[in-house]
Amino acid sequence: MQKQPTIRDVAAAAGVSVAVVSRVLNPGSGPVAEATRNRVNEVMATLGYHPRTAARELKHGPPTTLGLLLADVSNPFFARLADQVVQEAHSRGIQVLLMTTQEDDQLESERLSTLIERRVSGIIATPTGNNLEIWKKLQDMGTDVVFVDRSIPALPAVDVVTINNIESARSATALLAAHGHRRIAIISGPATSTTGRDRIAGYREALESAGLEQDDLLIRSAAFRGAAGGDAMTALLNLADPPTALVVANTAQVTAVLRRLAHAGVSIPDELSVIVFEDSPWTELMTPPLTIVRQPIDLLARHSVQLALSRASGKSSGKPTVVRVDAELIERSSVARPRVRT
Amino acid sequence: MQKQPTIRDVAAAAGVSVAVVSRVLNPGSGPVAEATRNRVNEVMATLGYHPRTAARELKHGPPTTLGLLLADVSNPFFARLADQVVQEAHSRGIQVLLMTTQEDDQLESERLSTLIERRVSGIIATPTGNNLEIWKKLQDMGTDVVFVDRSIPALPAVDVVTINNIESARSATALLAAHGHRRIAIISGPATSTTGRDRIAGYREALESAGLEQDDLLIRSAAFRGAAGGDAMTALLNLADPPTALVVANTAQVTAVLRRLAHAGVSIPDELSVIVFEDSPWTELMTPPLTIVRQPIDLLARHSVQLALSRASGKSSGKPTVVRVDAELIERSSVARPRVRT
DNA sequence: AAACATAATGGAACCGGTTCCACTTTTATG
DNA sequence: CATAAAAGTGGAACCGGTTCCATTATGTTT
Incomplete structure (x- = not known):
């Protein structure tokens, strides 16, 4: 169990200041000489350095985590939704914190508290229908809340993605x-x-x-x-x-x-x-x-993630968005003409 | 979009120092007078204060997050595993970061990097079978790694939970x-x-x-x-x-x-x-x-979570644990005597 | 009432990054 | 060649908590 190197260890080993290392870590945040950059990268590799997310988030919490609050992942519908949401989020470099409510108000409220403490940038949820104040508070805090599959009429200001x-x-x-x-x-x-x-x-x-x-x-x-x-x-x-x-x-x-x-x-x-x-x-x-x-679960997922990240990506449109996607009726063999009553 | 109150805001409003507020936040970390405690709690409530996890984790990263790295949550087996793991983790106050690999080495490696940066306390995974060095590094860092359902024979030092x-x-x-x-x-x-x-x-x-x-x-x-x-x-x-x-x-x-x-x-x-x-x-x-x-998915989940949290809870047994649970053969009607060849 | 233990509190350093700003070294321009 | 502009770098404050340690208030013991 070795203890992890910090940015200062890297700076010392490379003979530069922490500011330089930070700039190497965040391209575009300032100039770094090509030679210096290479040296720092080498040192990071040999030291096995990995910047710590918790520390990075302290300054200006970047939109790097989404909360996904579902009733229950054993339900195949939600499972596939989770799968798609995770894939969609990953493709944008975002991580997903998965939580379940079992359709229980109380549990929902606890999960939401956790998400507040984590300062997630967005939440995609199938709400139980209660905890109105908490949802409002989340929005006040600037969290992008998206209801998927269901909505809460008493909260018209929330983005919603559902099937028609x-x-x-x-x-x-x-x-x-x-x-x-x-x-x-x-x-x-x-x-x-x-x-x-x-x-x-x-x-x-x-x-x-x-x-x-x-x-x-x-x-x-x-x-x-x-x-x-x-x-x-x-x-x-x-x-x-x-x-x-x-x-x-x-x-x-x-x-x-x-x-x-x-x-x-x-x-x-x-x-x-x-x-x-x-x-x-x-x-x-x-x-x-x-x-x-x-x-169309994939569409639900794609739109949800997009909306949940919209404010983060600057697109702070004033009005709440409602996306309604069409389901598809697929005829197979379980429908026939009724039998004539005898 | 209001900006969130910090511990110093609370301290100022309650007329105490931040140290006292912190003690109220972490019962058992030091004495606080009953009256003071109540006052601080009130202030926190009226201000709508929520301590920020990222800041808390900076000092001594507490075991509050688990990584769950599965192939694919659209597979019902994994979906139910995820559901059980999340429930089990929540019951212990632990959050779950869900990631999927699509059975792809490269993606697995990227996900693991993310988990390293987050300094999760434990990882429950269905490994693709590669990325050996990363798994080793994770263990060196003191992360509890648990393989579930499958294992990697070349990594005998990892805890494993599978069915027999x-x-x-x-x-x-x-x-x-x-x-x-x-x-x-x-x-x-x-x-x-x-x-x-x-x-x-x-x-x-x-x-x-x-x-x-x-x-x-x-x-x-x-x-x-x-x-x-x-x-x-x-x-x-x-x-x-x-x-x-x-x-x-x-x-x-x-x-x-x-x-x-x-x-x-x-x-x-x-x-x-x-x-x-x-x-x-x-x-x-x-x-x-x-x-x-x-x-027995529930058993797989329960044991996995327990092992993934074992080191955190001080139980740093030297040897890797292998848990093998028995599956159950349930006879229904899809088995019969073979038809005699004509 | 003196002496001492204990409870309650505050000040300040620290965790590991980011970022502002000042300073030095190059490079470009007239 | 002087001078301005740009590139490269370092020092130090800061984010929001936790925690050590010093200080003061309260309570106990003989």
Whole structure:
């Protein structure tokens, strides 16, 4: 366990002042003679010197770290988002501090405190919906906050990147209606979330356009965590007049819903047509391959990182930006015409 | 955009010295009168003061950050590992810097440089297998390095946490042999990886125990990224004497292999019995539900974090620790007796 | 009440970089 | 060749905390 050389060690070994070494470290911050630069670089190499980030950040905290605050990385949607965000950030020389909230206000608040103490330059988050004051404070401090996937209506000043949830749910529902379904159900996220609300709104729009009757019994909300999706599914199956088609618009609950269907022995698409919000590779491997709504995760990531770094890069546009990217409906084989009732 | 208060602002507002404020910030570092403590706390609250981590770390870099260096978080195995590591770290008040290598030496080297500059207290990584000197240097610096899932034999001094790969592949292969299969294939990770080698070793052991002939044509390695698994599958199907059973021991290639099987119209388990290393929920939703080797990701995460923090917590045991956890073979319906050749 | 231990506080150095500014040495210009 | 401008370098303050040590206030002991 050797102790690390500092900039002064390098300066001494190279026979120059620390100011010169610093200039070598930060090209463009001042002139250094070619010969001197080479000598200093050599010394740094032989000494195995690495400038310490903590010390550098002390002076004028540079935008070198982003906070990524997600509900949960075991959810494939968030996992892929994290993957893309990290890659995008790395390509710009930015590091990512990953934190999870488990959808818990209290944990979110603690994570945010940590991010404040670290003085990160930006935060990309899927907010739980509370902790309003903390979010505001973050912005006051000059941190670039970007909400991704969801937003908080009470905080209109925050940049947001989401998929077009209304349109996604609308087109999925419309596809089912076009196949002749009249009893179409939806399992969505909690109504407290913008995501949940928007998707249900899109669903309603589609029903209206198709001239179908709306039945609130066919609309089910399920929490983003736990097995609530399975219970919602069971409730739908037990209805006096059960649905012939279903949109699973809560990504986190897709597997729970499908598991329940499998256990109940419901055959897809003969007894129930299904469209899910989820584009993992396995949806294609199911029997039958599932019709899905593919979320352009790479775009979400790219825009999020860009916005989270915008103020840092000087582009301090006054108004908050809202980016809405389109999801893609991919038809496979889990949708068919409804069976005629006997 | 207000500028943040510093410890001196707090001290001035509370009418005390910075030393006192620091003591309030770090309980146990010195005596502070009850009344003073309360006053300082109040001032901090009204000023919205948050101590800056970068400054704190300058003095004696405390073990407050861990580096997590994975190949790729879009792989569900790594995603869940990341999730567990983050939760485990948070429960100890430690933050996680997430980085990905895409299995690329060069990128790995860059990421490691960043981690060196940040002076993280520990690193949990799935190494590519190169960059030996950097890993050594990291250890010299006193960083706790833990390899998870894989290891580098040339670096025997590093702590390692893996599943028992030999035994996992052995038991999976043995199960197939017990069902009467004589032509059992395996698709594993690259032979350059310890994971790939060990699993193939376990496979060979099982064949030997069962008194089965070994055929190197039935052993296929596929890279951890890309679609190599699909090609390996095709090659196996095109064999003059194709296998009747298959172990997919490369988690990253499971979906590619299954996709190829689906496209080729191979029915499971009638024409081919299959066991996969992968325990995502969807494996149960397939038709038929897949027999899997479940990797105890939570244990991997827990042990990794613990080891990565061990030196920091004073437990500087001399010898490197190797933790080997057992995977669990879960029998479902993708394994059957081989069809009699006609 | 004297003597001494202990609690509470403040001053100042320090951590490892960055940066301003002054000073010396080259190089360019008239 | 004198002189101005530019290049190269070093000294020292500074960023925002922590910590050592000296000093003063309070409390205990005989």
